[in-house]
Amino acid sequence: MSPHPRTAAEVDRLDPARALLAGGTDLLVRRRAGHQGGPLADVSRLRDAPAPVRRLSDGSIWLSALAPLSVIDRELGGKLPGLRAAIACFASGQIRNRATLGGNLANASPAADGVPPLVVAGAVLRLRGPAGRREIPVTEFATGPGRTRLAPGEWIENIDVPPQPAHAGFRKIAGRRALAISIVSLAWTWDRGPGGALTGVRLAAGAVAPVVVRCPGAEAALEGRAPTPDVVAAAVAALGHDISPISDLRASAGYRRAALAGALTEALTPALTEAPARRNT
Amino acid sequence: MKVNGVPVTPPDPDARLLDYLRDDLGLIGAKEGCGMGECGSCTVLMDGVPVCSCLVLVCQAEDADVTTVEGLRRTALQEAFVTGQAVQCGFCIAGMVVSASALLAEHPDPTDEQIRAGLEGNLCRCTGYGAIVRAVREAAR
Structure with missing residues (x-):
């Protein structure tokens, strides 16, 4: 070598x-x-590695x-x-x-x-x-x-x-917690604007397309809106059009769609409970 | 490279660290289970952190301090594995003990969650892990 x-x-x-x-x-x-x-x-082992x-x-x-x-x-x-x-x-x-x-x-x-x-x-x-x-x-x-x-x-x-928004997270769904390849994964970042509105929303999903993909439809459904249950439901529906999962040895395409929808719902849940709209329900 | 504190000069820089330890140095504590980094049976410490020796080439460890299970002092940890009957077939145990020693060095009084996380890269097909987690907890006392 x-x-x-x-x-x-x-x-x-x-x-x-x-x-x-x-x-x-x-x-x-x-x-x-x-x-x-x-x-x-x-x-x-480069001596001048960054x-x-x-x-x-x-x-x-x-x-x-x-x-x-x-x-x-x-x-x-x-x-x-x-x-x-x-x-x-x-x-x-x-x-x-x-x-x-x-x-x-x-x-x-x-x-x-x-x-x-x-x-x-x-x-x-x-x-x-x-x-x-x-x-x-x-x-x-x-x-x-x-x-x-x-x-x-x-x-x-x-x-x-570059400098990042206040909120970021990552959710992986796999067969077990360690040493498992993701069935689906979801990363997110956003800020909160006036009235609890989500701004600068970015979502990226793994294992649901040939490469890791941004989810522009779901991002647009969330951008500028306070995350009410209706807004979350619209984002989850839009998410289905952002991805093209396949069935393979780890999971079916249908499972991947459902799991990613669940991951997005879960990611938004803390935002939901903070949102002003939620306090009146 | 040092192995268990002893300076060594491996003959083949392209050999896997695991093969060098076992075949050239006769340190057969580290085992080859999967050869793919998934079972942890070949775990050794490289500069104090656990690595799978099946996924390290000798040349990558050229300047490293390598510690195998043979190089760990006989401690409360090994005693706890024995007295707690945390060993069945034994194939995974050298890796378990090496990983657990690194865990205890970092978290001298670990929670069960930390113990399970510290051993997440070590598979055991016999014990169901309960006795192993108890042994590590016991050793921490």
Whole structure:
């Protein structure tokens, strides 16, 4: 597997045919199964790797694509609660001590738990490679299961997260609490405006389309409205048109639709009880 | 790399850490259950945190302090597993003990919820986990 790059610039100069090994929690499983048998380059120990979490003065946060999820989680403190909730239900402690956001993004699984919180956060990925550096919104990064816009030799160095609304969360529904792939997942962010109205609503769902998707119909049904039961019902109905789930070994398409509707209802329930409209009922 | 405090020089940087520990060093406490990071039988500490040694290549642990179940001091934790009959076939137990030692280092007086969360990456097909959780709780006393 040698040579092992020890600086980011050395990674840029690697033969593009080499697969980059970060946490290895997916790559080494695929390798063991006989896939991805080509040469690897370990990027888990770069001397000039970015800090796991860097808080900028404008309120944005840069996340390292190469840091283990458990380190990101610890260093975030109270920030990015949606991402922290996703990390909390990500595989197991052993996996979180190795797996990285960069790997989770680059694998481009529609069920990747790290991705929906980054999608609702409007994160931007900072890529670099033999042709230099560029930025790409996380919403444009994955093009299908296992497919991304990474050019040969290109890799993710940082994930930039702009300042966030007050409310954020993540809900995963899976066969068990640990070490399970999401049947569906939902991430959300919003603020509360005058009269309890939801503003800046963003929803992203995992495992209900070929890539993690925003849910524009459900977002529009909620935007600017106080979340009454009728508003929630309208958002849930609209959500059904935002997604295109399939039936597979984990669940049927119908189950996925019902589970995601339940996740959205659950996400809105705390907002519902706070809403002025609710107090009069 | 240090393994249980002893400096070592692995011959094959591309080998899995699990294979190096077992086949080259004869440290057979860590077991290969699934080989996919799902069962936790191969859990070791790498710089103090639990990892699945089946999913780490030797070159990735080049500068690391690795602790296997053999390197843990015989403690109240192991005693509690034995006296609490928390072991049946035993295949998972080395991983359980390593994970539990990391849990107790972080939470010396864990709640049952913290114990179950700390052992979420370790599967046991015999005990039903009740005796294992009780053993960890007992060890914390």
